Structure formats: structure tokens, C-alpha cells
Amino acid sequence: MTQINFTLDFEKLKEELIRSNLNDVVKSTMIVVLNAYMERERDQYMKKEAYQRDENRHDYRNGYYERNFTLNVGKVKLQVPRTRTGNFQTELFEQYTRSDQAFILSMAEMVINGVSTRKVTKVMEQLCGEKVSKSTVSSITQQLDPLVNDWANRPLNASVYRYLFVDAMYIKVRENDKVVSKAVYIGLAVREDGTREIIGLQVAHAESKTNWSRFFEQLKSRGFQSPKLVISDAHLGLRQAIQEQFVGASWQRCTVHLKRNILAKFPKKEKKEASALLRHMFDAPNVKIARDLKDQFLTRYAEEAKYEAALRILEEGFDDAVQFYAEPKIAHSHIKTTNVIERINEEIRRREKPIRIFPNNQSAFRLIGSLLLDTQKGYDQSRNKRYIYFQQ
Template sequence: MAQYQVTVDGEVLQQLFVRDDALARLVEQVVNQVLEAQVTEQLKAGPYERTDERQGYRNGHRERSLTTRIGRLTLEVPRTRAGKFSTDLFERYQRSEQALILALMEMVINGVSTRKVRSVVEELCGTELSRSTVSDLCKRLDPVVREWNERDLSDREYPFVVVDALVIKVRKGGRVRVQSVLLAAGINREGYREILGLMIGDSESEASWSEFFGRLKARGLRGVDMVVSDEHKGLVKAIMSHFQGATWQRCQTHFMRNILEVCPKALQKRLHSRLRYIFDAPDIETARRLKDEVAQEFGAQAPRAIERLEAGFEDAMGVMALPESIRRRLRTTNGIERLNREVRRRERVVGIFPNEEAAQRLIGAVVMEIDEEWTTGHKYLDMTEYWAWRQGLSRKGDEKREGEMHSEAA
């Protein structure tokens, strides 16, 4: 495969994280230089070069537009007098652009170190950049991430909130410390998912979660009807404190794992199958009946597993009060799992973050990217039945209060 030496204007590189179209302009420069290199290769001579090996002459350029995932590029395709210049770049571009974009974006969002960032930039630009210059480029993201993470949430309601956390390692005070990244996603009244925010805390303690929820509420989070999470004690206490009146839905996936981990191995497959029937039940009455049958069947052989099932059953079945059409996507934290996987994929490249700011920058950039996909993509839930159900509950409440008032008057 041919290799080409390209040079990128420093001004374009500096605008990479400032202008919306900067990445497209950068790629445009690179591709145009590749086209010039290819015509030189085919003609066996550069512009105005005197050589016995020359196999033709240039004849200006023709403009061609190329639509890509990063925007429309305007390319100057070389022409030759014989009209024989050809390039396979356009055919290969859709496959190669992702690799090129990743090479560019690795400078900041793929978790590479400052030294590696400098190497990538030097290779692209052919110039040496200082450590401070590279750090300045990285920190251009900080205000963008901060603005997104502090944006106003008060312009709409978020009936459903899903929260989760993942553990990272960060260097602090000369030591490597374990910290928790707290994440919250919301489903707004129209049914679209949004990532509400993130916070890096010292642990998954009640205090950390309370601080995180306090920040979300201060930004305007309201209208929460249900919070979905695992059963971490500090987290559950913070949910109960900050979202009084909302239902806590214990993640059924985590709940099932908790049950099976204390079940004898020989019984795990059979119990797993029975638990699935419980969670897939059409209504709470059927689910309770199936749960009682499972308790009777496995009680003697797997007492600890059944004890956990009995203790956590009601918290894991909170979604049964909702319309059936939206239950499946609200009964677990699986909807936020992809977010965690994307963060983890970048985090593995780093291993240990050099500081908390670097962690906030990288994770924030990844999360913002996914949030944009969610908010501009398809609806996550059809909320029609939900709002009809809520309206029905409201009417029943009004009728009940009216009946009580008549009784008191009598």
C-alpha cells in the first residue's frame, strides 16, 4: 500500500476543537494532498519537474464534492492532458475515513497519554509540539464538557431515571486511588433518552450519590416517577432521600445474579429458567404466584437463593405497575450498559488516569458523543400509554378526594 507524506496547517489543527467544521477541513487538506501525490506518482514527475521518466503533464483541476460522515468535503481532483489520471481513493474512502478520524481524535478522546498525543500530531503535521502545547489542546475540551455537564434540565420532565457507576483508577497525591464514576440517564416525557450527567466521586457511598443527585436537581431535574438501579445500599438510601414519591426499581439483571450466586451450581440453570418466567409474567399477581411456586420447589435445596428472592422480590417488580408496553426497557439498567462499555473501552487504553481532570475530560467526551446519538436518534419509549395511564391515575385520585369530601360533608 502506498504511503504519502502530508502536512497540515497549524491553524486548522488549532481549530479542531473550536469550529464545528474543523475536522472536515482538516480531512479535506489531507485528501487533497493525497490526490496530488497520486497524480505525481502516475506521471512520474512533480509540477514543473524536468525528468526523463515523465509520462505526461498536468492540466489543472476539477472540483468534486464528497459527502462523508463528518461533513461535505470539497476536493481538487487533478486532471492530466491525456485524461488518464485515476484514483481509487473515493472507493476506499468510506472504509479508510474512520481510521483517519480515529487517528486525529486519539489526541483527546481515546485516552492516550500526552506523549502519545504528541507523536500522533507530529506524524500528521511534520512538526514538533511541546508538552504544554499538547496539554493546551487537550484542555480545550474542558469547558465544553463542563458546559454540557452543567446544562439546564428544567425545560422538561424526566419520568424515568437510570443510574449506574463504574470504577476507575486515578493518580492523586502520588498514589493510585480507586474512584467511582457516577452516571445518570433519563427518559424525557417524549420518550427520548438523554445522559443527564456524570460525577467522579471517591466511592459509591450515600454521600457521593446524594451529592450527585443534588447537583442534578439543582440543574432542574424534575418529574421523576421511577429510578432504576442496582441494590447498592448507599445508592438506594440516596434515591429514597432525593426522590421521595418515586418508585425505586431494582435492576432485575443484577437481582438475578445476586440470587444465582448463592444457588448450588447444579441448580443454577434450572432456577435461572424459573426466574425468567417470574420476571416475564404479564401482571404482578401471576408473578407472585410463580415466585411462591419457585420458593416451594427450591426452598429445601437452595435456601439462601430463595431467601434473597423473597427479600428483594417486590423492589424488583416495581415496573409491573406501569403499562406493559414500556416495562421491558425499564426493568433493568441494561439501557445504560452500552454507555459503560464505551467508557470502559477508552479507559482500558489509559489504565490509570494521570489525574481527575483527565478522567473527567475523557469520560465526558465519550458520554457527550453517546448523548448526541440518543437525543437525535429514535425514541427509546413510546410514552403514549404511559401518559394515558398517568391521566387515569389522576382522575381516580380526584374522584377519591371528591368522595371523601362528600362523606365529610354528610
């Protein structure tokens, strides 16, 4: 896309902000910015500034028309420039993110299928106007479904992946006139060059060895090879599937989840001290020091029976939680937890919350897939693309 440089009218911006309520400040700012952007686009199309005369001009400015445009902050009304021939088209609306389209589509499906609440209807009025037609839903579906499906099934044999993070979160979906709980399986891998790639998405039934195995088999069918390390929580079915599907790969148990499980067995008044000791243990500079700190922890609390359950969890989980020490030190802070994928889950939860119950499985897959697609685009376009800076 052609790069557009434009100058904002800050006096106009100031006037808009003064007239705005506090809740409308972001909307007012975006209106001024987007209007200025489109004006500059038309100037570049015309190849002449406004009021410059040229006998060989190919078109003429022809005022503006109003168009509603939906953003994360809500619906805004823009002044879209036009020309006499009608050949000028702004690229602004083509940049409208897939995740926002999918969000609106999911809400619209709820309204049309008659499964929405009064709150959902009110949100839809704010986002899309008073009415949502089936043709609108169909139009967005036709644009998004092939994109999301192609992305979710793309080949993975072009890259070598060093690490694989996996996790599942739960959503509610309407199925056969019932509301059921579905698991959303997500896989994020780190390539040998240290960059991130979201490689897997699946909406299926509750976590089990069988379902996790199907998820991994789908990755492998697309060309994914066993990584050096798989990072996850300690779900039994997941651990068994990792062991069977990725022979030779090590498993890193998320240290945050392990610490949480240990502290859950401590009396409330003693959790703060125990938490600090566990943090030092898994932040140790090497595995030898980490083992020494573990032994000190066990000795400190071994005398009283009330700590027995917590100490057993530590002893059983420690070795799996220190596998990251076998990897380059630069990677330790990144691979000892599932934080990178938990942040993705939080963003999904934020967008899923207003919907509450997805109208169908495909709607959930479309919205979450679109969000992941836009997240990956953000990774690829970031100034610091590498997640881990390995020595090359």
C-alpha cells in the same frame, strides 16, 4: 452544515484494498472515502467541476497537501485539496469527535507527566506521531474542557423526566503520587416523550450514601425534578440516597442484578434450571402471574437448606424488582434492568482500557464527559430518537 453528495471511485477503492493487509482494510477504505468527500467539498466551493472554464471564477484549484488524521482505527494520511487563494477550508476536521480528542489528550498527558508505560508510549506514537508537545495538549484542553463542563452543568428544568437510571463504575486515577480507585457516577433519564438524555456525570470517591446524595443534589440544583421511577442496582447507600432525595419516587431494582445475586447461591449444576424459572418470573405478563411464579419457585426449593440463602434474597428483593409493572407495558422491557446504562459503561471501559490509569481527575472527567457528549449526540440524531414509544 451543508449536505455534501459525492461519488466514490470504486476502482481506486478496489486497488487500495487489494494492496492492503487485512488489518489495514478499514484504514484504506476510510482514506478513499474521506479524500472523495473533501474533493467534493472543494467542487462545491468552486461552484464548477474540474477543468470547467469560467471567466468570472473566484478561485483556482491548487493541488493537494498531505495531512495525518487520527481515527478510531488509527492514524491515516489524507490528500487535502487546496486552492490558490487559500480561502477553501474543509469541514472534515471540524467533525473530528470530542471523544477521540479527549482519548488522545488523556494518553498525551500520561506521556508528558512521565507516568506512562512502554505500551502507552507505543500507542501514542501510532495515534499522534513520535512526539507529543505540551502545546498540543494545551490546545485540545482549551477546546474540550469548556464544552464538557458546560454540558455537565447545563440546566435541566426545560424537560419533565419520567425515569432515571443511575449506576457507578470504577476507574484508577493517579493522585498525589498514588494510584487510587475512583467512582464514576452516571445518570441517564427518559423524558415524558420517551427520548433519552444523559443528565449527570461525576468522578468522586467510592459509592456511599453521602456521595450519591451529592450527585442527586447536583442534579436537583440544575432543575431536575423527582421522576416517577429510579432504576438501579441494590447498593445500600444508593438506595438510601434515592429514598431521601426523591421523595415520592418508586425504586426499581435491576432484575438482572437480582437474578445474578440469587444464582450465585445455587450449586453450579442447578443454575441453568433456576435461571430459566427466574427469567419466566420477571417476563410474566403482569405482576399477579409474576407473584404466582415466585411462590412456585419458593415451594420448589423450600425443602433443602442449601437453597435458603438464595430464597431469602428472592423474598427480600422481589417487591422492589417488580415496580416496573405499574408503568405502561410498552416500557417494561426497558425499565426493569439497567441495561441501557450498562452499555454506556461498556463503551467507557473500552476507551479507558488502553489508558489503564488516568493521570488526574480532570483527565478522567474530560474523556468520559466527551464520550457521553458524543453518545448523547448519537441519541439526538438517531432516526428513531424515542427510546420508549408511549401512547401520546
